[in-house]
Amino acid sequence: MKATGVSSAAVSNALRYQQAKMQADLINATKESQTGKVADVGLALGNRTSQAVTFQRDLDRLNGIVDSNALVAARLTSTQDSLSQLSTTAQKFLSALTTGVSGDASTNILRTAGSTALQQMTGILNTSVNGEYLFAGTNTDVKPMDDFSAAGSPAKAAFDTAFTSYFGFTQTDPAAANITSAQMDDFITTTVEPQFLGAGWQANWSSATDDQITTRISLNETTQTSVSANEQGIRKLAMAAAMVSTLVTGNISQAAQSTLIDRAQKMVGEAIGGLTQVQSETGLAQQRVTDASDRMKTQVDLFEKHILDLEGVDPAEAATRVADLTQHIETSFALTARIQQLSLLNYLT
Secondary structure, three states: OOOOOOOOHHHHHHHHHHHHHHHHHHHHHHHHHOOOHHHHHHHHHHHHHHHHHHHHHHHHHHHHHHHHHEEEHHHHHHHHHHHHHHHHHHHHHHHHHHHHOOOOOOOHHHHHHHHHHHHHHHHHHHHHEEOOOOOOOOOOOOOOOOOOOOOOOOHHHHHHHHHHHHHOOOOOOOHHHOOHHHHHHHHHHHHHHHHHHHHHHHHHHOOOOOOEEEEEEEOOOEEEEOOOOOOOHHHHHHHHHHHHHHHHHOOOOHHHHHHHHHHHHHHHHHHHHHHHHHHHHHHHHHHHHHHHHHHHHHHHHEEEHHHHHHEEEHHHHHHHHHHHHHHHHHHHHHHHHHHOOOOOOHHHO
Protein backbone atom coordinates (compact mmCIF):
# COMPACT_ATOMS: atom_id res chain seq x y z
CA MET A 1 0.00 0.00 0.00
CA LYS A 2 1.31 3.39 -1.05
CA ALA A 3 0.59 6.61 0.82
CA THR A 4 0.03 9.84 -1.18
CA GLY A 5 1.06 13.13 0.34
CA VAL A 6 -1.22 16.16 0.28
CA SER A 7 0.36 19.55 0.81
CA SER A 8 -1.37 22.53 2.38
CA ALA A 9 -0.57 24.48 -0.81
CA ALA A 10 -2.51 22.01 -2.95
CA VAL A 11 -5.49 22.21 -0.63
CA SER A 12 -5.29 26.02 -0.62
CA ASN A 13 -5.13 26.19 -4.43
CA ALA A 14 -8.09 23.85 -4.77
CA LEU A 15 -10.13 26.02 -2.44
CA ARG A 16 -9.05 29.15 -4.32
CA TYR A 17 -10.27 27.65 -7.60
CA GLN A 18 -13.54 26.66 -5.99
CA GLN A 19 -13.94 30.17 -4.59
CA ALA A 20 -13.46 31.71 -8.04
CA LYS A 21 -16.06 29.36 -9.52
CA MET A 22 -18.57 30.08 -6.76
CA GLN A 23 -18.02 33.84 -7.15
CA ALA A 24 -18.75 33.58 -10.89
CA ASP A 25 -21.86 31.53 -10.13
CA LEU A 26 -22.90 34.12 -7.55
CA ILE A 27 -22.68 36.90 -10.14
CA ASN A 28 -24.89 34.94 -12.53
CA ALA A 29 -27.34 33.99 -9.79
CA THR A 30 -27.59 37.59 -8.59
CA LYS A 31 -28.25 38.76 -12.15
CA GLU A 32 -30.95 36.11 -12.61
CA SER A 33 -32.52 37.04 -9.28
CA GLN A 34 -32.69 40.71 -10.26
CA THR A 35 -33.80 40.34 -13.91
CA GLY A 36 -35.88 37.17 -13.69
CA LYS A 37 -34.05 35.84 -16.77
CA VAL A 38 -31.14 33.50 -17.35
CA ALA A 39 -27.75 35.16 -17.15
CA ASP A 40 -26.36 33.48 -20.27
CA VAL A 41 -29.04 33.00 -22.94
CA GLY A 42 -26.80 31.03 -25.27
CA LEU A 43 -25.68 28.61 -22.56
CA ALA A 44 -29.21 28.10 -21.24
CA LEU A 45 -31.09 27.79 -24.55
CA GLY A 46 -28.57 26.26 -26.90
CA ASN A 47 -30.04 25.96 -30.41
CA ARG A 48 -33.16 27.89 -29.32
CA THR A 49 -31.10 31.04 -28.82
CA SER A 50 -31.94 32.31 -32.32
CA GLN A 51 -35.64 32.16 -31.45
CA ALA A 52 -35.08 34.27 -28.36
CA VAL A 53 -32.98 36.79 -30.33
CA THR A 54 -35.72 37.07 -32.98
CA PHE A 55 -38.37 37.69 -30.33
CA GLN A 56 -36.22 40.33 -28.65
CA ARG A 57 -35.53 42.10 -31.95
CA ASP A 58 -39.23 42.24 -32.82
CA LEU A 59 -40.02 43.41 -29.29
CA ASP A 60 -37.49 46.25 -29.52
CA ARG A 61 -38.93 47.32 -32.88
CA LEU A 62 -42.48 47.38 -31.53
CA ASN A 63 -41.44 49.34 -28.46
CA GLY A 64 -39.63 51.84 -30.69
CA ILE A 65 -42.77 52.48 -32.76
CA VAL A 66 -44.91 52.76 -29.62
CA ASP A 67 -42.51 55.39 -28.23
CA SER A 68 -42.55 57.21 -31.57
CA ASN A 69 -46.35 57.16 -31.57
CA ALA A 70 -46.37 58.87 -28.20
CA LEU A 71 -44.45 61.80 -29.73
CA VAL A 72 -46.73 61.79 -32.78
CA ALA A 73 -49.81 61.82 -30.54
CA ALA A 74 -48.44 64.83 -28.65
CA ARG A 75 -47.82 66.68 -31.93
CA LEU A 76 -51.31 65.87 -33.21
CA THR A 77 -52.86 67.04 -29.94
CA SER A 78 -51.03 70.37 -30.23
CA THR A 79 -52.10 70.61 -33.88
CA GLN A 80 -55.72 69.97 -32.93
CA ASP A 81 -55.55 72.65 -30.24
CA SER A 82 -54.10 75.13 -32.74
CA LEU A 83 -56.81 74.33 -35.29
CA SER A 84 -59.43 74.96 -32.61
CA GLN A 85 -57.84 78.35 -31.93
CA LEU A 86 -57.89 79.14 -35.64
CA SER A 87 -61.59 78.24 -35.81
CA THR A 88 -62.30 80.47 -32.81
CA THR A 89 -60.41 83.34 -34.47
CA ALA A 90 -62.38 82.83 -37.68
CA GLN A 91 -65.69 82.74 -35.80
CA LYS A 92 -64.95 86.02 -34.03
CA PHE A 93 -63.89 87.62 -37.30
CA LEU A 94 -67.06 86.37 -38.98
CA SER A 95 -69.14 87.91 -36.21
CA ALA A 96 -67.45 91.26 -36.79
CA LEU A 97 -68.07 91.02 -40.54
CA THR A 98 -71.71 90.13 -39.99
CA THR A 99 -72.09 93.22 -37.88
CA GLY A 100 -70.34 95.22 -40.61
CA VAL A 101 -72.69 93.97 -43.30
CA SER A 102 -75.66 95.16 -41.24
CA GLY A 103 -74.06 98.59 -41.02
CA ASP A 104 -73.64 98.52 -37.24
CA ALA A 105 -69.82 98.59 -37.24
CA SER A 106 -67.48 101.40 -38.21
CA THR A 107 -64.66 100.97 -40.69
CA ASN A 108 -62.13 101.28 -37.85
CA ILE A 109 -63.72 98.38 -35.96
CA LEU A 110 -63.77 96.18 -39.06
CA ARG A 111 -60.19 97.05 -39.97
CA THR A 112 -59.06 96.28 -36.43
CA ALA A 113 -60.95 92.98 -36.51
CA GLY A 114 -59.17 92.07 -39.76
CA SER A 115 -55.74 93.00 -38.39
CA THR A 116 -56.38 91.10 -35.16
CA ALA A 117 -57.52 87.98 -37.02
CA LEU A 118 -54.44 88.12 -39.26
CA GLN A 119 -52.04 88.54 -36.35
CA GLN A 120 -53.66 85.76 -34.33
CA MET A 121 -53.66 83.46 -37.33
CA THR A 122 -49.96 84.12 -37.97
CA GLY A 123 -49.08 83.42 -34.34
CA ILE A 124 -51.05 80.17 -34.30
CA LEU A 125 -49.56 78.94 -37.58
CA ASN A 126 -46.06 79.60 -36.24
CA THR A 127 -46.63 77.34 -33.22
CA SER A 128 -43.75 74.93 -32.60
CA VAL A 129 -43.42 71.80 -30.47
CA ASN A 130 -40.00 70.41 -29.54
CA GLY A 131 -38.39 72.83 -32.00
CA GLU A 132 -40.60 71.73 -34.93
CA TYR A 133 -43.18 74.01 -36.54
CA LEU A 134 -46.57 72.27 -36.63
CA PHE A 135 -47.86 73.85 -39.83
CA ALA A 136 -44.66 73.88 -41.91
CA GLY A 137 -45.31 70.61 -43.73
CA THR A 138 -42.03 68.77 -44.15
CA ASN A 139 -40.02 72.01 -43.58
CA THR A 140 -40.36 71.60 -39.83
CA ASP A 141 -37.37 73.85 -39.11
CA VAL A 142 -38.72 76.81 -41.14
CA LYS A 143 -41.28 79.28 -39.76
CA PRO A 144 -44.26 78.89 -42.10
CA MET A 145 -45.70 82.43 -41.92
CA ASP A 146 -44.24 85.95 -41.74
CA ASP A 147 -46.01 88.90 -40.15
CA PHE A 148 -48.14 90.65 -42.81
CA SER A 149 -47.89 93.98 -41.03
CA ALA A 150 -44.12 93.84 -40.45
CA ALA A 151 -41.85 96.27 -42.26
CA GLY A 152 -40.67 94.86 -45.59
CA SER A 153 -43.31 92.14 -45.62
CA PRO A 154 -43.31 90.58 -49.12
CA ALA A 155 -46.98 89.66 -48.76
CA LYS A 156 -47.98 93.25 -47.94
CA ALA A 157 -45.79 94.62 -50.73
CA ALA A 158 -47.32 92.20 -53.25
CA PHE A 159 -50.85 93.06 -52.12
CA ASP A 160 -50.28 96.84 -52.38
CA THR A 161 -48.57 96.46 -55.75
CA ALA A 162 -51.47 94.42 -57.05
CA PHE A 163 -53.94 97.11 -55.99
CA THR A 164 -51.92 99.89 -57.60
CA SER A 165 -51.42 97.90 -60.80
CA TYR A 166 -55.13 97.17 -61.11
CA PHE A 167 -56.58 100.59 -60.25
CA GLY A 168 -53.69 102.88 -61.13
CA PHE A 169 -53.54 104.50 -57.68
CA THR A 170 -53.01 103.51 -54.00
CA GLN A 171 -55.62 102.73 -51.38
CA THR A 172 -55.18 106.17 -49.80
CA ASP A 173 -55.52 108.12 -53.05
CA PRO A 174 -58.66 110.32 -53.26
CA ALA A 175 -59.48 108.57 -56.53
CA ALA A 176 -60.25 105.43 -54.49
CA ALA A 177 -63.59 107.04 -53.63
CA ASN A 178 -64.68 106.37 -57.23
CA ILE A 179 -64.13 102.58 -57.15
CA THR A 180 -67.36 100.85 -58.04
CA SER A 181 -68.80 97.67 -56.59
CA ALA A 182 -68.21 95.82 -59.87
CA GLN A 183 -64.57 96.95 -60.00
CA MET A 184 -63.90 95.79 -56.45
CA ASP A 185 -65.56 92.44 -57.15
CA ASP A 186 -63.48 91.95 -60.29
CA PHE A 187 -60.30 93.02 -58.47
CA ILE A 188 -60.89 90.42 -55.76
CA THR A 189 -61.64 87.68 -58.29
CA THR A 190 -58.89 88.32 -60.83
CA THR A 191 -56.11 89.78 -58.70
CA VAL A 192 -56.50 89.00 -54.99
CA GLU A 193 -57.59 85.36 -55.22
CA PRO A 194 -54.49 84.24 -57.21
CA GLN A 195 -52.30 85.76 -54.48
CA PHE A 196 -53.91 83.54 -51.84
CA LEU A 197 -55.50 80.57 -53.60
CA GLY A 198 -52.91 80.33 -56.38
CA ALA A 199 -49.14 80.40 -56.77
CA GLY A 200 -48.86 83.75 -55.01
CA TRP A 201 -49.50 82.10 -51.65
CA GLN A 202 -46.21 80.20 -51.52
CA ALA A 203 -44.37 82.96 -53.33
CA ASN A 204 -45.26 85.69 -50.85
CA TRP A 205 -47.02 84.23 -47.83
CA SER A 206 -46.10 80.68 -46.89
CA SER A 207 -42.79 78.86 -46.44
CA ALA A 208 -44.61 75.59 -45.72
CA THR A 209 -44.70 72.65 -48.11
CA ASP A 210 -47.82 71.03 -49.50
CA ASP A 211 -46.31 67.65 -48.57
CA GLN A 212 -47.12 66.64 -45.02
CA ILE A 213 -45.25 64.40 -42.60
CA THR A 214 -46.00 60.72 -43.12
CA THR A 215 -45.26 58.56 -40.08
CA ARG A 216 -45.10 54.80 -39.64
CA ILE A 217 -47.52 54.09 -36.79
CA SER A 218 -47.30 50.28 -36.91
CA LEU A 219 -45.26 47.61 -38.65
CA ASN A 220 -47.42 47.82 -41.79
CA GLU A 221 -49.33 51.11 -41.47
CA THR A 222 -48.49 54.76 -42.15
CA THR A 223 -50.53 57.95 -41.90
CA GLN A 224 -50.15 61.70 -42.34
CA THR A 225 -49.44 63.27 -38.97
CA SER A 226 -49.16 66.98 -39.71
CA VAL A 227 -51.14 69.87 -41.21
CA SER A 228 -49.74 72.36 -43.70
CA ALA A 229 -50.32 76.11 -43.61
CA ASN A 230 -51.20 75.73 -47.29
CA GLU A 231 -54.64 74.28 -46.52
CA GLN A 232 -57.44 76.06 -48.41
CA GLY A 233 -59.27 77.00 -45.22
CA ILE A 234 -56.18 78.76 -43.89
CA ARG A 235 -55.60 80.59 -47.18
CA LYS A 236 -59.18 81.84 -47.32
CA LEU A 237 -59.04 83.13 -43.76
CA ALA A 238 -55.80 84.97 -44.52
CA MET A 239 -57.29 86.43 -47.71
CA ALA A 240 -60.39 87.77 -45.96
CA ALA A 241 -58.37 89.22 -43.06
CA ALA A 242 -55.82 90.85 -45.38
CA MET A 243 -58.53 92.45 -47.55
CA VAL A 244 -60.46 93.86 -44.61
CA SER A 245 -57.40 95.09 -42.72
CA THR A 246 -56.00 96.80 -45.84
CA LEU A 247 -58.93 97.96 -47.94
CA VAL A 248 -61.65 98.89 -45.45
CA THR A 249 -60.69 102.55 -45.17
CA GLY A 250 -62.44 105.86 -45.42
CA ASN A 251 -60.83 106.54 -48.82
CA ILE A 252 -62.51 103.67 -50.70
CA SER A 253 -66.13 104.15 -51.71
CA GLN A 254 -68.88 102.74 -49.53
CA ALA A 255 -70.21 100.58 -52.36
CA ALA A 256 -66.80 99.02 -52.93
CA GLN A 257 -66.33 98.41 -49.21
CA SER A 258 -69.74 96.75 -48.95
CA THR A 259 -68.82 94.39 -51.78
CA LEU A 260 -65.48 93.68 -50.14
CA ILE A 261 -67.05 92.92 -46.75
CA ASP A 262 -69.65 90.68 -48.36
CA ARG A 263 -66.96 88.71 -50.19
CA ALA A 264 -64.87 88.51 -47.01
CA GLN A 265 -67.85 87.21 -45.05
CA LYS A 266 -68.42 84.41 -47.56
CA MET A 267 -64.70 83.65 -47.62
CA VAL A 268 -64.49 83.31 -43.83
CA GLY A 269 -67.54 81.03 -43.84
CA GLU A 270 -65.77 78.78 -46.35
CA ALA A 271 -62.59 78.97 -44.25
CA ILE A 272 -64.45 77.76 -41.17
CA GLY A 273 -65.81 74.84 -43.15
CA GLY A 274 -62.32 74.01 -44.41
CA LEU A 275 -60.84 74.19 -40.93
CA THR A 276 -63.57 71.90 -39.61
CA GLN A 277 -62.67 69.38 -42.31
CA VAL A 278 -58.99 69.55 -41.38
CA GLN A 279 -59.87 69.08 -37.71
CA SER A 280 -61.85 65.97 -38.60
CA GLU A 281 -58.94 64.55 -40.60
CA THR A 282 -56.56 65.30 -37.74
CA GLY A 283 -58.93 63.58 -35.32
CA LEU A 284 -58.99 60.49 -37.54
CA ALA A 285 -55.18 60.48 -37.59
CA GLN A 286 -55.15 60.73 -33.77
CA GLN A 287 -57.51 57.77 -33.52
CA ARG A 288 -55.42 55.70 -35.94
CA VAL A 289 -52.28 56.39 -33.90
CA THR A 290 -54.06 55.43 -30.67
CA ASP A 291 -55.49 52.23 -32.15
CA ALA A 292 -52.13 51.25 -33.65
CA SER A 293 -50.38 51.77 -30.31
CA ASP A 294 -53.00 49.70 -28.48
CA ARG A 295 -52.59 46.84 -30.96
CA MET A 296 -48.81 46.93 -30.68
CA LYS A 297 -48.94 47.01 -26.89
CA THR A 298 -50.92 43.76 -27.05
CA GLN A 299 -48.23 42.32 -29.34
CA VAL A 300 -45.55 43.54 -26.94
CA ASP A 301 -47.24 41.66 -24.10
CA LEU A 302 -47.27 38.46 -26.19
CA PHE A 303 -43.60 38.78 -27.15
CA GLU A 304 -42.63 39.47 -23.54
CA LYS A 305 -44.53 36.34 -22.48
CA HIS A 306 -42.76 34.22 -25.12
CA ILE A 307 -39.37 35.62 -24.12
CA LEU A 308 -40.12 34.98 -20.46
CA ASP A 309 -41.09 31.38 -21.28
CA LEU A 310 -37.73 30.92 -22.99
CA GLU A 311 -35.42 32.89 -20.72
CA GLY A 312 -37.33 33.15 -17.45
CA VAL A 313 -36.12 31.70 -14.16
CA ASP A 314 -37.88 31.12 -10.87
CA PRO A 315 -37.09 34.24 -8.76
CA ALA A 316 -37.43 32.29 -5.51
CA GLU A 317 -35.03 29.60 -6.73
CA ALA A 318 -32.56 32.24 -7.93
CA ALA A 319 -32.71 34.02 -4.55
CA THR A 320 -32.10 30.70 -2.75
CA ARG A 321 -29.08 30.03 -4.96
CA VAL A 322 -27.70 33.47 -4.14
CA ALA A 323 -28.08 32.81 -0.42
CA ASP A 324 -26.49 29.32 -0.66
CA LEU A 325 -23.57 30.52 -2.76
CA THR A 326 -22.97 33.45 -0.42
CA GLN A 327 -22.88 31.08 2.55
CA HIS A 328 -20.54 28.65 0.77
CA ILE A 329 -18.19 31.45 -0.24
CA GLU A 330 -18.04 32.77 3.32
CA THR A 331 -17.34 29.25 4.61
CA SER A 332 -14.67 28.76 1.95
CA PHE A 333 -12.96 31.99 2.94
CA ALA A 334 -12.95 30.88 6.56
CA LEU A 335 -11.47 27.46 5.67
CA THR A 336 -8.86 29.03 3.44
CA ALA A 337 -7.77 31.31 6.25
CA ARG A 338 -7.49 28.33 8.63
CA ILE A 339 -5.49 26.27 6.12
CA GLN A 340 -3.10 29.12 5.40
CA GLN A 341 -2.33 29.22 9.12
CA LEU A 342 -1.19 25.56 9.08
CA SER A 343 2.57 25.32 9.59
CA LEU A 344 4.89 22.46 10.62
CA LEU A 345 6.68 24.87 12.89
CA ASN A 346 3.43 25.61 14.70
CA TYR A 347 2.80 21.87 15.04
CA LEU A 348 6.33 21.16 16.43
CA THR A 349 6.08 23.96 18.93
